[in-house]
Each structure stands twice: as structure tokens, then as C-alpha cells.
Amino acid sequence: GESVGLHLPTLSVQEGDNSIINCAYSNSASDYFIWYKQESGKGPQFIIDIRSNMDKRQGQRVTVLLNKTVKHLSLQIAATQPGDSAVYFCADATGTASKLTFGTGTRLQVTL
Amino acid sequence: DTGVSQDPRHKITKRGQNVTFRCDPISEHNRLYWYRQTLGQGPEFLTYFQNEAQLEKSRLLSDRFSAERPKGSFSTLEIQRTEQGDSAMYLCASSFSDNYGYTFGSGTRLTVV
Numbered sequence: 001g002e003s004v005g006l007h008l009p010t011l012s013v014q015e016g017d018n019s020i021i022n023c024a025y026s027n028s029a030s031d032y033f034i035w036y037k038q039e040s041g042k043g044p045q046f047i048i049d050i051r052s053n054m055d056k057r058q059g060q061r062v063t064v065l066l067n068k069t070v071k072h073l074s075l076q077i078a079a080t081q082p083g084d085s086a087v088y089f090c091a092d093a094t095g096t097a098s099k100l101t102f103g104t105g106t107r108l109q110v111t112l
Numbered sequence: 113d114t115g116v117s118q119d120p121r122h123k124i125t126k127r128g129q130n131v132t133f134r135c136d137p138i139s140e141h142n143r144l145y146w147y148r149q150t151l152g153q154g155p156e157f158l159t160y161f162q163n164e165a166q167l168e169k170s171r172l173l174s175d176r177f178s179a180e181r182p183k184g185s186f187s188t189l190e191i192q193r194t195e196q197g198d199s200a201m202y203l204c205a206s207s208f209s210d211n212y213g214y215t216f217g218s219g220t221r222l223t224v225v
Contacts, residue, residue, distance in 0.1 A: 032212055043116070043203050043216030044155065089154045093212050098143065099168065100212060102154025 012109045019077040021106045023090035026071065030092040034100065035064060035075045039086045047075070047088075077108075085110045116217035118204050124223045125194055132190045133220045137206030144187050145214060146179055147203040148172065155203055161187060162209065194224045 013019045025033070031052040036044035050057045050064045050073075057064050063076040073090050087107050091100040117136040125131050137144045143162050147155035158177070159169045163184040173179075176194075181187040191198055201221050205214035 034212055036216075041218070043205070043218045046213045046215070049213055091154070098145070098160050098210075098212075099157035099170075100155075100214070102156070104152065104154055 009104070010107045010109065012111060013080050014111050015080060015082060017080055019075075019080045019084070019108055021075045021077075021088050021090075021108065023073040023075075023103055024071060025073060025090070025092050027092060027094065027101070028071065029094045031095065032093045033064070033066060033073050034091050034093075035062075035073075036089045036091065036102075037084075037086045038089065038105070044089060080108075080110050082110045082112070084108060116204055116206050116215050118202075118217040118220050120220055121218065122221045122223075124225060127196060127224055128193055130190065130192045131194060131222065132188050133202055133204075133222075135187045135189070135204030135217060137186070137204070138215055139185070140208070141206035141215070142184070142209055143207045143211075144181055145205040145207075146187070146189050147205065147216075149201040149203055149219070150199075158189075191222075194222075196224045198222060199224045 034049040035047040037047050038044045048059045048062050048064050050066050055066050061078045065074045087105040089102050089105045091102040093100050119134045145160040146158040149155040157170050158173050159179050161181040164181050176192045179189045201219040203216055203219045205216040207214045
């Protein structure tokens with residue numbers, strides 16, 4: 001079936017730098033996208049979401065960009081902190097469907 | 113109510129045994145979801161409930177798996193005759209209807225030996 005995937009399995013950034021985590025999705029019918037952060041031993045934690053009628057949405061230190069033309073989603077984290085170290089997942093959903101389809105995750109490592 | 117609670121946090125069982133996990137969602141949430149996550153992978157959808165009704169089941173949910181939410185509050189996930197391939201993290205999440213911003217619990221890690 002169609003799935004959401006990630007380009008980079010591991011991303012290493014220095015503290016204070018900006019991080020960009022990328023995600024490609026394959027289901028052209030997807031109209032909702034979401035980013036989760038998962039720390040070791042914990043469940044995924046909601047970060048930010050975006051609907052397909054938008055191409056950018058900002059939160060606190062995070063921005064999600066959606067390019068429907070190339071089916072690409074990215075998460076930008078400003079001024080990355082050690083507490084941002086985790087695995088980040090993108091996921092998508094379609095219409096009134098309730099299930100999310102997750103990608104395999106990108107590990108973000110923040111170096112001092 | 114501080115979030116979604118799952119019990120137990122860890123379970124080690126012998127192959128062939130039955131196991132049951134419990135999830136207590138956020139009390140105001142009417143939707144409850146079960147996902148399974150293996151190491152290095154994203155969570156995979158198993159099933160979800162709206163109130164007490166089980167509305168969708170994944171093909172991943174074989175006949176050995178059954179989930180219930182008898183009173184529209186807590187839910188249980190039972191795996192009968194466990195196999196080594198069942199070893200995974202089982203995640204529960206809850207939300208309001210039509211809100212994909214689920215709140216996940218910390219999961220139950222199952223190890224089948």
C-alpha cells in the first residue's frame with residue numbers, strides 16, 4: 001500500500017543550529033499531515049500538523065512546510081536544543097479516515 | 113487526568129501464552145486507537161473505537177488479536193497464542209472525533225520468548 005517515508009534516517013546538528021527533517025509521501029489523496037516526536041521509551045508526542053489547503057504552518061520554534069506538487073513535507077526546528085534529540089515521524093491521513101500512516105522516522109542528534 | 117495510561121509497561125511472555133493489555137484514554141476523548149511499533153519503524157495502525165464501537169480494524173489484526181472498549185472508556189487488547197513476531201511496542205492513543213492530533217500513551221512493550 002502507499003506509505004509515508006523519510007529521506008534521512010539520522011540527522012546530526014549542532015546546538016543552536018536550525019534542523020530540517022524531510023518526508024516524502026506517496027498518497028496523492030492525503031489531505032492531513034502531522035509530525036510527532038518520540039523520545040526513547042515514550043510514546044509519540046504531537047508537534048505540529050498541517051492540512052492540504054495550506055503550505056506552511058508555524059508553531060513555537062517549529063515550522064512545517066508542505067509541497068503538494070512534489071508530495072514533500074518538512075519540519076524545521078529553529079535553534080535546536082539538546083532536548084530536541086529524538087526520533088521524528090511524519091504521518092498522513094485522508095479525508096474522514098481516522099488512521100494515520102507513519103513513516104519510518106528520522107533520528108535527530110543534537111551535539112554540543 | 114494527565115494523559116493516556118497503559119498497563120503494563122513491559123510484558124515478557126512465553127510463546128503460545130495469552131496476554132492482555134489495558135489502555136485508559138483521556139476521559140473526554142471519545143476515540144481510542146491501538147497501534148503497534150517495532151524497533152526502528154513508525155507505528156502501524158491496528159484498530160480504533162469511537163465510544164464503544166470498534167469502527168475499523170487493520171489487516172494486521174489477525175484472528176489472534178481482539179480489542180474491546182466495553183463502556184466507551186478504557187480498552188483492552190488481547191493477543192492469544194502469542195508468537196515471536198508479536199514482539200513489539202503496543203501503543204494506545206485517544207482523541208476527540210475527527211481530530212488527528214492524538215495523544216499517545218507510553219506503550220506496552222511485549223517480548224515473546
